[in-house]
Amino acid sequence: MARPSGKQKSTKLVVVCVVLLGFGLIGDYLWASSPHFASSSYISNWVSPNNPQSNVIIPKQEPHLADTKPLKIKVDGVHDRSLSATFADLPAPELKWEKMANAPVPRLDGAAIQIKDLLYVFAGYGTIDFVHSHVDIYNFTGNTWGGRFDMPKEMAHSHLGMVTDGRYIYVVTGQHGPQCRGPTARNFVLDTKTRKWQDLLPLPAPRYAPATQLWRGRLHVMGGSKENRHTPALEHWSIAVKDGKALEKEWRTEIQIPRGGPHRACVVVNDKLLIIGGQEGDFMAKPGSPIFKCSRRNEIVYDEVHMLDDEMKWKPLPPMLKPDSHIEFAWTIVNNSIVIAGGTTEKHPITKKMVLVGEVFQFNLDTSVWNLCLSCASKLVWNQGLVAVLVYSPRQFT
Incomplete structure (x- = not known):
């Protein structure tokens, strides 16, 4: 038998290589299509599109x-x-930001209230195992921090409901302690002129991060998460208040909110009560954990907006431009518009990591239309990590 020529050897080698490459591509396709690939370290780090x-x-x-x-x-x-x-991110020109004085401590899931040129920043996580139990004050005029004072020991450290009438700050329910500890039903009032605390009638049941507002002489507390930190609450309670004191001996049950859950904006404007965005579900304490260690649960972030009017019925308004949560202290009213800055949206479907909202949204109350805030020209102070924003001294929108 004649031996194969060099040309035949080369042809067979090429065929073998093509076959092996074909098997490799098929294997690669099956690997990429598998669930293991979606959670592998190859794409574990979410990187900015820029x-x-x-x-x-x-x-x-x-x-x-x-x-x-x-x-x-x-x-x-x-x-x-x-x-x-x-x-x-939605396409829009970048706003010009002015860097302000750093906060005295880092904090997450605390609370912030502005009264004139002072920003009161309450509690919050320092780390997952440590919570703050004091108030820091930022002075917009001097761009300085100072005047720290302590909170009551029984007061919640995160996931607070909070609102002010211009002097008194009403502090409602929330989580007491680090990790994923339980909520407290205790409520307090701070007199910002004297910096003295007083008790307020406890809630009928404790909640995490409920929507909280003053409307028509009553303190309204709505939704939030129930005692297990995950189940959305629909309850809506109110109590008459004046000058930091309750005028009634019990909370009144009001019409339930259309959708429960924590971390939403709650706004009173033009004598209407609005609830905006938020989420259903949250981290829960790991069963049997002596330190109430947080364990992840499924969360649904939503874009819904509802309004309570003179008929005391909730009516849907146009939704936000994207789902947005952790915005309870991230809004202000400017020129008959509601402005909301930042927040968090749904977790990334591949990496499962938190996705931050980079936009500033404007809801025009005259037209009931959401837009991107393209020229806010405002001074904004960030606290609570990355999601709580307060707008100060804004100029005319364009």
Whole structure:
């Protein structure tokens, strides 16, 4: 038998290489399609679309999410996956930000209230195992922090409901302690002129981060999470108050809110009560943990807006441009518009990490239309980590 020529050997080698490459591509496709791939360390780090080292490419999108189709992202340069427009920034010019004096301590899930040129910042996590139990004060005029004073020992340290009448700050319920400890039904009032605390009638049941507002002479407390920290609450209570004191001996049950849960904005404007955004579900204490260690549970962030009017019925208003939570202290009213800055949206579907909202939204009360705030020209102070914002001394919108 004649021996194969060099040309035949080369041909067989090419065929073998092609076959092996084909098997490799098939194996790679099956691996990329598997659930293990979606949670592998290869894509475990979420990187900004503006970072050239990002392994996730997010195309531009239109401002109104309801009109957009799911985005296609390339995870490894080859395989496409659908990704909701929720997880990318909406196109808008960047606002100019002025850096203010650093806060005395870092804090997360605390609370903030502005009275004239003073910003009162309460409690919050320092770390997951440590919570603050004091108030810091920021002076807008001098761009300085000072005047720290303690909170009552029985007062909650995070997930507070809070509102002011211009002198008295009403502090409602919340979580007492670090990690995912239980809530307290205790309520307090701070007289900002004397910096003295007094008790307020406890809630019928404790809550985490309920929507809280003063409306028509009554302190309204709505929703939040129930005692297990995860189940959304629908209850709505109110009590008549004046000059930091309750005028009634018990809370009155009001009409339930349309959707429960914590971390929403609650606004009174034009004699109407609005609840905006928020979420259902939250971290829970791990069963049997002696330190109430937090364990992750599923959360649903929503964009819904509801208004309570003269008929004492909740009416839906146009939704936000994207789902937004942790915005209870991130809003202000400017020129008959509600302005909301930052917050958090749904967790990233691939990395499962928290996604921060980078936009400043404006809800025009004359037209009932949401827009991106393109020229707020305001001074904003950040506290509570990345999500609580307070707007001060704003100018005319354009």
